[in-house]
Amino acid sequence: MTKQVVVLGGDGIGPEIMAEAVKVLNALALDIQLTEKLIGGAAIDAQAHPLPQDTLEAAQAADAILLGAVGGPKWDNNPMELRPEKGLLGIRKQLGLFANLRPAILYPQLASASSLKPEIVAGLDILIVRELTGGIYFGQPRGIRTNEQGEREGFNTYVYSESEIRRIGRAAFEAAQKRNKRLCSIDKSNVLEVTVLWKEVITELAKEYPEVELSHMLVDNAAMQLVRNPKQFDVLVTGNMFGDILSDEAAMLTGSIGMLPSASLNENNQGMYEPCHGSAPDIAGQGIANPLATILSAAMMLRYSLGDEASAQRIEAAVSKVLDQGLRTADIYNPQEAGTQKVGTAAMGDAVVAAL
Amino acid sequence: MTKQVVVLGGDGIGPEIMAEAVKVLNALALDIQLTEKLIGGAAIDAQAHPLPQDTLEAAQAADAILLGAVGGPKWDNNPMELRPEKGLLGIRKQLGLFANLRPAILYPQLASASSLKPEIVAGLDILIVRELTGGIYFGQPRGIRTNEQGEREGFNTYVYSESEIRRIGRAAFEAAQKRNKRLCSIDKSNVLEVTVLWKEVITELAKEYPEVELSHMLVDNAAMQLVRNPKQFDVLVTGNMFGDILSDEAAMLTGSIGMLPSASLNENNQGMYEPCHGSAPDIAGQGIANPLATILSAAMMLRYSLGDEASAQRIEAAVSKVLDQGLRTADIYNPQEAGTQKVGTAAMGDAVVAAL
Ligand SMILES: CC(C)[C@H](C(=O)O)[C@@H](O)C(=O)O
Ligand SMILES: CC(C)[C@H](C(=O)O)[C@@H](O)C(=O)O
Numbered sequence: 001m002t003k004q005v006v007v008l009g010g011d012g013i014g015p016e017i018m019a020e021a022v023k024v025l026n027a028l029a030l031d032i033q034l035t036e037k038l039i040g041g042a043a044i045d046a047q048a049h050p051l052p053q054d055t056l057e058a059a060q061a062a063d064a065i066l067l068g069a070v071g072g073p074k075w076d077n078n079p080m081e082l083r084p085e086k087g088l089l090g091i092r093k094q095l096g097l098f099a100n101l102r103p104a105i106l107y108p109q110l111a112s113a114s115s116l117k118p119e120i121v122a123g124l125d126i127l128i129v130r131e132l133t134g135g136i137y138f139g140q141p142r143g144i145r146t147n148e149q150g151e152r153e154g155f156n157t158y159v160y161s162e163s164e165i166r167r168i169g170r171a172a173f174e175a176a177q178k179r180n181k182r183l184c185s186i187d188k189s190n191v192l193e194v195t196v197l198w199k200e201v202i203t204e205l206a207k208e209y210p211e212v213e214l215s216h217m218l219v220d221n222a223a224m225q226l227v228r229n230p231k232q233f234d235v236l237v238t239g240n241m242f243g244d245i246l247s248d249e250a251a252m253l254t255g256s257i258g259m260l261p262s263a264s265l266n267e268n269n270q271g272m273y274e275p276c277h278g279s280a281p282d283i284a285g286q287g288i289a290n291p292l293a294t295i296l297s298a299a300m301m302l303r304y305s306l307g308d309e310a311s312a313q314r315i316e317a318a319v320s321k322v323l324d325q326g327l328r329t330a331d332i333y334n335p336q337e338a339g340t341q342k343v344g345t346a347a348m349g350d351a352v353v354a355a356l
Numbered sequence: 357m358t359k360q361v362v363v364l365g366g367d368g369i370g371p372e373i374m375a376e377a378v379k380v381l382n383a384l385a386l387d388i389q390l391t392e393k394l395i396g397g398a399a400i401d402a403q404a405h406p407l408p409q410d411t412l413e414a415a416q417a418a419d420a421i422l423l424g425a426v427g428g429p430k431w432d433n434n435p436m437e438l439r440p441e442k443g444l445l446g447i448r449k450q451l452g453l454f455a456n457l458r459p460a461i462l463y464p465q466l467a468s469a470s471s472l473k474p475e476i477v478a479g480l481d482i483l484i485v486r487e488l489t490g491g492i493y494f495g496q497p498r499g500i501r502t503n504e505q506g507e508r509e510g511f512n513t514y515v516y517s518e519s520e521i522r523r524i525g526r527a528a529f530e531a532a533q534k535r536n537k538r539l540c541s542i543d544k545s546n547v548l549e550v551t552v553l554w555k556e557v558i559t560e561l562a563k564e565y566p567e568v569e570l571s572h573m574l575v576d577n578a579a580m581q582l583v584r585n586p587k588q589f590d591v592l593v594t595g596n597m598f599g600d601i602l603s604d605e606a607a608m609l610t611g612s613i614g615m616l617p618s619a620s621l622n623e624n625n626q627g628m629y630e631p632c633h634g635s636a637p638d639i640a641g642q643g644i645a646n647p648l649a650t651i652l653s654a655a656m657m658l659r660y661s662l663g664d665e666a667s668a669q670r671i672e673a674a675v676s677k678v679l680d681q682g683l684r685t686a687d688i689y690n691p692q693e694a695g696t697q698k699v700g701t702a703a704m705g706d707a708v709v710a711a712l
Contacts, residue, residue, distance in 0.1 A: 071546065085546045115476045115584055136514060136548065143549050153517040154550030158492060161509040188597075190427065190441045192492065193499050197510030223601045224608040227583065228471055241544075245579045245601060252580040 012279025014068025020349025040070030050087030130243025258290030368635025370424025376705025396426030406443030469611030486599025614646030
């Protein structure tokens with residue numbers, strides 16, 4: 001049966017990098033139907049909503065969603081409900097995409113791009129499992145109100161129920177089982193009650209996964225340890241807010257965030273796949289953005305949601321090959337490195353297709 | 357008039373490193389009276405409270421407080437109200453120590469200790485200004501309750517009023533004025549309403565400090581940029597939770613968190629001074645901990661709360677001298693570095709005294 005994939009280019013460099021991922025998927029000539037829809041700022045401009053109804057319905061009906069990126073200065077002063085980010089948060093929530101898998105992998109060909117010493121990051125391969133549909137991102141009550149002293153105060157609620165914690169915990173334990181069987185759960189249980197419950201539920205759950213070694217770390221220490229010795233980690237699991245911060249920090253350890261894909265899955269393994277980087281409005285439209293994270297997101301999509309491991313591996317091998325050939329977009333280009341050549345977005349996409 | 361300083365050794369390595377700072381202060385023969393009190397786990401054990409009344413009263417009456425560190429596994433399973441951290445949070449709140457100044461400075465003598473490439477961190481000198489008595493650390497309501505579905509949920513409230521934001525904003529603008537006049541305010545204003553207000557109030561405040569260049573950055577991006585290119589920053593200002601995470605990340609960029617002091621000030625410049633590192637229970641009692649961050653905290657105390665810039669500089673010069681002499685505690689010792697020698701806690705303190 002033909003698989004349905006909704007393609008959301010989004011804003012900034014989103015449409016450009018998406019065009020290359022689509023090129024690669026088409027080149028594989030799989031039984032997949034791609035349907036393009038609007039989200040984020042592009043959807044606000046065209047349909048006055050960051051997540052239009054037709055986009056949501058197509059996404060709900062699809063086997064998987066491939067997303068570029070959303071956001072940009074154009075919409076930064078919009079009211080909260082009319083910001084591009086609300087489209088992203090909306091689709092995550094509406095589809096129940098609670099498990100966000102963010103690998104931070106150092107490509108050996110790009111080792112010199114990291115700001116860390118080679119011996120600290122060589123061979124880095126960690127996975128951050130971030131809860132994506134709860135926590136302070138969605139907690140109620142929230143807003144800006146006038147307090148008893150007559151001044152304005154802003155407030156948000158950081159909340160997790162046992163079942164929300166258990167659900168993401170299972171996803172993390174299962175991911176660890178398939179990897180090096182070590183899971184580190186991140187909390188701030190010395191200050192925040194919500195993470196006291198987090199730690200307790202994850203600890204309980206560990207009994208069901210005796211082959212996985214569970215540890216706990218405070219979020220401030222985790223932010224340090226990622227810099228000091230990131231290879232001590234295998235899988236990390238944490239809530240929405242801490243996961244946002246730590247996954248970006250971890251991604252940057254590789255120095256090549258333009259290479260990192262991510263997956264957001266729900267209970268049915270329906271998923272949304274997107275690069276870890278953002279919409280980079282400063283370089284949008286110039287044809288210089290790196291499409292590889294989006295192309296690798298398409299590979300992840302084939303693997304996790306479309307059950308086509310072989311095609312996923314073909315894409316990943318092709319990406320590795322173009323790196324071996326020395327092709328580099330501006331973000332990963334190092335003039336000191338012999339045998340490399342700077343190329344644009346489309347040329348990089350073409351090279352991957354040629355390498356397939 | 358004799359200055360009053362309350363000395364709180366605390367837990368783990370706290371008492372050991374504090375003994376060296378006291379040695380240094382005594383060697384200066386200043387008109388300061390030091391009074392030792394208990395806090396944290398030590399206070400729980402001896403007085404059944406992490407912040408006993410006599411400690412609090414002495415601290416309130418003092419010109420300044422010098423703190424080692426609190427916490428340890430012994431008390432980790434205590435109920436929230438009987439954890440060592442509550443002593444620390446209590447003294448911050450009771451004394452109104454809202455402005456936490458956390459410098460991340462790379463000592464040239466210790467450049468090789470960093471996990472980052474030398475060119476990324478050479479000359480690093482940034483200051484994180486963290487709000488310390490508000491935000492999600494103190495927000496109400498909080499706790500663990502049973503929700504409508506009959507399951508437990510943990511919850512905390514992230515809240516800031518305009519005046520709280522303005523107060524820490526002023527401290528940050530003033531710090532930037534004395535430095536390189538660049539201030540970066542960190543928020544998550546694309547998701548959290550409380551930080552929409554934060555950004556708005558800081559932006560308004562900037563009008564009063566025309567000579568300071570203000571920028572804004574999202575917290576996830578800040579976590580990345582600290583790794584990618586920390587020298588782009590001068591002063592960062594942020595709330596309690598983000599400040600906890602980012603200041604630890606920034607401190608670790610130097611590779612020598614055992615060197616970094618911090619100050620927590622209230623409206624009257626009364627302050628508490630403490631090393632950035634924690635109580636390190638794993639090495640407590642072995643006489644190998646690095647006392648320099650605590651000694652440098654004493655220098656900060658002389659500068660900010662006791663009005664004795666000359667003595668502050670004497671201490672800082674002495675610390676620099678012992679580093680030049682090649683003396684290193686285990687945490688900053690690198691066997692590959694010629695001309696260095698591993699020393700213990702007391703020997704390091706003695707060397708600083710000798711160098712005064
Ligand atoms: C754009 C923003 C709402 C989003 C988030 O904070 O989740 C992004 O930073 C991410 O990590 O996917
Ligand atoms: C011990 C803990 C409560 C404290 C904090 O989170 O503020 C510490 O991490 C710090 O940064 O001073």
